[in-house]
Amino acid sequence: MNEIVHTHGLSKRYGEMLSVNNVDLLVKEGRIYGFLGPNGAGKSTTLKMLLDLVRPTNGEIDIFGKRFHRKNRIEILKNIGSLIESPSYYGHLTARENLRIFQIMLNVPDANIDEVLKIVRLDKQQTKKISAYSLGMKQRLGLASAILSFPKLLILDEPTNGLDPAGIQEIRELICSFPKQYGMSVIVSSHLLSEIDQMAEDVGVIANGKMLFQGSLSALHGMDNSKSLEEIFLELTGSEESL
Amino acid sequence: MKELLKCEFLKTRKRYILLTALAITTADLCWVLYGNYSEDALAKGWMMFLYQLPLVNAIFMPLLSIVTASRLCDLEHRGVMLKQLCYISSRGRLYDAKLLYGLGIIMISLSVQFISVFIGGKILGFGGVFPAKLYFPYWLFTIVPTIAVYIVQHSLSLLIKNQAIPFFIGVIGEFCGIFSMFLSQLPLLRKLLIWGWFGALQFVGSDWDRETRIANYYLLDIDWIFFTITVIVTAALYFIGRKLFCESEV
Numbered sequence: 377m378n379e380i381v382h383t384h385g386l387s388k389r390y391g392e393m394l395s396v397n398n399v400d401l402l403v404k405e406g407r408i409y410g411f412l413g414p415n416g417a418g419k420s421t422t423l424k425m426l427l428d429l430v431r432p433t434n435g436e437i438d439i440f441g442k443r444f445h446r447k448n449r450i451e452i453l454k455n456i457g458s459l460i461e462s463p464s465y466y467g468h469l470t471a472r473e474n475l476r477i478f479q480i481m482l483n484v485p486d487a488n489i490d491e492v493l494k495i496v497r498l499d500k501q502q503t504k505k506i507s508a509y510s511l512g513m514k515q516r517l518g519l520a521s522a523i524l525s526f527p528k529l530l531i532l533d534e535p536t537n538g539l540d541p542a543g544i545q546e547i548r549e550l551i552c553s554f555p556k557q558y559g560m561s562v563i564v565s566s567h568l569l570s571e572i573d574q575m576a577e578d579v580g581v582i583a584n585g586k587m588l589f590q591g592s593l594s595a596l597h598g599m600d601n602s603k604s605l606e607e608i609f610l611e612l613t614g615s616e617e618s619l
Numbered sequence: 620m621k622e623l624l625k626c627e628f629l630k631t632r633k634r635y636i637l638l639t640a641l642a643i644t645t646a647d648l649c650w651v652l653y654g655n656y657s658e659d660a661l662a663k664g665w666m667m668f669l670y671q672l673p674l675v676n677a678i679f680m681p682l683l684s685i686v687t688a689s690r691l692c693d694l695e696h697r698g699v700m701l702k703q704l705c706y707i708s709s710r711g712r713l714y715d716a717k718l719l720y721g722l723g724i725i726m727i728s729l730s731v732q733f734i735s736v737f738i739g740g741k742i743l744g745f746g747g748v749f750p751a752k753l754y755f756p757y758w759l760f761t762i763v764p765t766i767a768v769y770i771v772q773h774s775l776s777l778l779i780k781n782q783a784i785p786f787f788i789g790v791i792g793e794f795c796g797i798f799s800m801f802l803s804q805l806p807l808l809r810k811l812l813i814w815g816w817f818g819a820l821q822f823v824g825s826d827w828d829r830e831t832r833i834a835n836y837y838l839l840d841i842d843w844i845f846f847t848i849t850v851i852v853t854a855a856l857y858f859i860g861r862k863l864f865c866e867s868e869v
Contacts, residue, residue, distance in 0.1 A: 458706065469632070
């Protein structure tokens with residue numbers, strides 16, 4: 377199976393604090409990779425480095441088998457969709473108008489707007505201003521923007537934040553369908569174990585900037601069959617303080 | 620770049636940014652054109668405007684730049700859009716597109732001001748032929764400082780999320796620029812401040828006779844070397860602002 381993302385000794389330092397410490401992330405093609413960690417573990421910083429929103433202090437990134445550098449960044453990044461931390465939007469515009477801006481920038485067909493609105497079930501709310509949306513609806517719009525170009529790689533940071541239980545279930549099913557239906561590989565970060573447990577095939581556990589475990593979800597479960605995933609997770613990260 | 624400019628247009632729909640800029644220009648024009656013109660003032664009207672306009676521009680052009688740049692950039696900060704846009708497109712192109720769009724609004728406002736001053740002068744009945752040869756350098760000496768001020772505001776507004784900070788920097792700069800025009804003993808001060816360039820490039824002086832209450836206007840030497848420096852500094856401000864934005868983290 378091809379590697380979609382492979383980082384080598386990825387580190388990020390803010391002053392004295394090492395936010396991400398020598399992380400080797402490995403994401404395989406067509407899989408859902410769950411990136412688990414307590415709050416402040418370095419998940420978002422790592423994902424931001426993959427998107428060139430934050431520059432690594434050390435380390436290298438390979439995406440789609442290519443070494444990531446300034447000259448090929450746009451060529452690589454145009455095949456990635458993302459939703460980092462919170463959805464991005466222009467509050468005074470409607471969902472359709474927001475997506476139209478991304479559609480022009482990404483140079484993708486107009487028809488994609490209708491398709492993604494239908495996928496995230498915002499098609500009936502598309503003429504409403506985003507400022508009048510609930511947080512859950514904004515989250516759906518963020519997801520719609522992320523998949524607008526039907527990218528090869530989807531990076532989702534806490535995608536179910538703000539959603540009601542039905543919404544969480546729906547988005548979870550949606551994310552699980554992306555690899556098979558659209559051939560996407562997905563990196564999804566969360567601090568909620570149950571969420572990752574129900575979505576991911578491969579898992580990375582990070583705490584205090586260090587990758588503590590990386591492998592298949594079954595291998596994580598198999599570390600101690602007598603314990604729940606929560607207990608295993610706490611055992612792995614237990615000595616690390618959550619921020 | 621065409622696509623990015625189109626996106627800028629789409630983003631600013633329902634935000635009335637051009638309308639706001641034109642409202643500021645209208646206030647500027649009211650200040651310039653309103654007055655009780657004596658026969659002598661009408662006879663020297665075109666020269667009087669060349670003397671007065673740099674001061675009015677030093678007040679209104681930085682204000683126009685602060686408001687326009689801040690409103691354009693606040694769109695991105697409010698919706699946390701930069702973290703989405705900065706990986707879809709090159710940061711340099713994003714910086715350029717927003718700058719060009721903002722400068723487009725500023726240029727429309729300036730054009731309205733120039734045309735209105737010309738029409739206003741004609742309607743008021745200014746004497747003599749319109750001195751196009753003098754208004755051309757005035758046009759140049761207004762546009763370059765305005766672009767420089769706009770680039771500073773644009774860069775600050777893009778780099779700083781809290782728009783109160785670029786606003787206060789702009790307002791403080793503007794006040795310093797205006798006051799530098801009244802400190803004739805410190806001609807270097809207005810040259811050092813980009814907000815003072817409107818006054819530093821002024822090439823019409825005035826003698827006001829207290830007894831007759833008549834003002835006479837005369838031409839000063841145009842400092843083309845200083846003008847060249849302002850063009851170079853403006854280009855440098857653009858490159859510095861662009862580099863800072865390209866290297867910033869989201």
